[in-house]
Amino acid sequence: MKTSKQSIARLHSYREALYRLKYLGFVKVFSDNLADAIGATASQVRKDFSIFGLIGNKKGGYVIDELINKLDELLGKNQPQHIIVVGSGNIGKALMSYKGFGKVGIHVVAAFDTDEAKTNRAAEIPILPLGELKEFAKQRHIKVGVIAVPDTAAQQVLEMMISAGIKGVLNFAPIRLNCPEHFVLNNVNLGIELETVVYFVNALNRQAHDEKSKS
Amino acid sequence: MKTSKQSIARLHSYREALYRLKYLGFVKVFSDNLADAIGATASQVRKDFSIFGLIGNKKGGYVIDELINKLDELLGKNQPQHIIVVGSGNIGKALMSYKGFGKVGIHVVAAFDTDEAKTNRAAEIPILPLGELKEFAKQRHIKVGVIAVPDTAAQQVLEMMISAGIKGVLNFAPIRLNCPEHFVLNNVNLGIELETVVYFVNALNRQAHDEKSKS
DNA sequence: TGGGTAATGTGAAATGAGTAACAATAATAT
DNA sequence: ATATTATTGTTACTCATTTCACATTACCCA
Structure with missing residues (x-):
């Protein structure tokens, strides 16, 4: 198939x-x-x-x-999917508040951050210290996580997730992560997505220029 | 090539x-x-x-x-690229503050939002009312923009951008946008990226289950 | 100086994804 | 009842991308 x-x-x-x-x-x-x-x-x-x-x-x-x-x-939409987000910067927050997920049965149940000043256990989606990730994920049988931390921290966070039993990750850190063979890793590099647009716009521009100078 | x-x-x-x-x-x-x-x-x-x-x-x-x-x-990295972002929600803010862009010669020079309460002309990256987009983009010869608005507003924003001379867009609204033939449109659908991870994790799980029941 | 080695550079083969074409078939019209 | 038409389902084809294989070449060492 x-x-x-x-x-x-x-x-x-x-x-x-x-x-x-x-x-x-x-x-x-x-x-x-x-x-x-x-x-x-x-x-x-x-x-x-x-x-x-x-x-x-x-x-x-x-x-x-x-x-x-x-x-x-x-697509496995019949039972709700609980996921966690690591990193509560802008991308992390964007995912926490993404309205589209509810519709598709995906629920962000917690976020984690190294900066303990950001801890907020009372929020609708609680923000917890990174140290609590492993226990939380194991207890709640979390299978999917999002990495929205700086590239220097990403590999470490991934390993933490793997040891907590997480099986798949959506990674926003612009760096190649190493993971076991059957782990599901999906990378989204916003920088490259944008650069690609810029490249093709410039290419279009060059092309138009060339056309003109040819005539 | x-x-x-x-x-x-x-x-x-x-x-x-x-x-x-x-x-x-x-x-x-x-x-x-x-x-x-x-x-x-x-x-x-x-x-x-x-x-x-x-x-x-x-x-x-x-x-x-x-x-x-x-x-x-x-890749055209020798001259700096000025871009704008429409929508100052979390995704918009994430892009405005994305540290990686500076390194690659991309500068977000302004953001736009329908909600005039968010206007802030003094900020490092000013947030302006959407109505000013066209004039701003024309004057500054902006060629690339980011759409980070709800799907219901996306097509309208795109048309505004096109009429302002913008040639390429990175779109985060989870909807199919119509654009002229040679326009550069790059869509990133965060929901689908995450759902894809969930799907493959479930598939892995099913597979493991099947293996077990076979033995 | 000459043989061995570790890399590149590239044409050919394999794989994969997308498109086109059309036979099969169910609904509708005559 | 029969012909016509619209749409699916699938096979065959085309095109693009990736991998393979190896000839080529520069460097190193004896």
Whole structure:
């Protein structure tokens, strides 16, 4: 079964789009509607669905409620997921307050920070000292964490998480982290994402320039 | 010339890694060192370099300073880039205060927000009312912006940016945006990034379970 | 000086992802 | 009842990316 990161990301996108369509009152959907909604091709949608066993009706398209149910099951949306965030800087706070997570069954249950001055056990999402991470994660059977700390601290935090039984991490520190073979590590490097935009804008600019000087 | 988003992102990663190595006192580097540093293969590194005309010395590896200079030129790091951020929520603030940008020649020169209560013209990075975006961006010849607003406002902000002459956007709103053909749009969906981690952790779990029940 | 070695640089092969094409089929119209 | 049409599901193809393999070359040492 094809389960590349990209195809899973597309399934999540389909799911989001389906909820929007349902909310708008639609009952059925065709492959090209979904393609439009997420910026893919109809072929791609049908292929993804084929791979994951999501079936529709010849001529009739797909029934939105059925699709949503199947996707929820496939994507493990039926039981809520509890995660923790390490680092309560801006990125950490952004994730703690991200409204989108609730909708998808993800709940940030605590944040951790080395700076004990930031400790706040009374907050809706408590901020705890980093030293308490291991015990907390073990007790609550936390399986997923977010690393939003400076790059110099990231590897150490990751190891703490691994020893606490965490199996997957979304990492925002702009550095390559070492982890065991079957650990799930997803890196997001905001700097590089932005630099990439800058690069392509400059490239476009150069190109336009060249065109002009050619004429 | 191959300039997929991925290969450009790798060039940026090489560059980051090289600065780290230089800082640590290294003068030369081999393809497998760099591969380790960014999590790729040595072949990949050499292929990328080959494509972009970065050459080393048979047996002697690559001279770090030379590589950095070439990469800086290739990636347009020689002149500073001024960008703006729209939305001064947590993600917006995270980008405004992102320490990594300065190092790579990217400067956030202003932020914009619909909520005029947040206006602060005296701050190091001023926060201005959204209505001033167009004039500001035109006057300062801003070419790149970041969208860090709720999804319902994102398309409108994008159009405002386009009309102000902005050519590329890094978008954090979890929704598909429509833009002209040659516009550079890079989407980062934090929700999906996190959900993907959760999915693969669950998949791992299921797999382990299945293995056990089989024996 | 010459042989051995450790690297690069690159064409070819393998893999992977996305697209296109079309046969199968269910709904609808005549 | 039959033809027509719209849409799925899947196979085959194309294109892009990654890996492999090895010829090439510079350096080192005897």
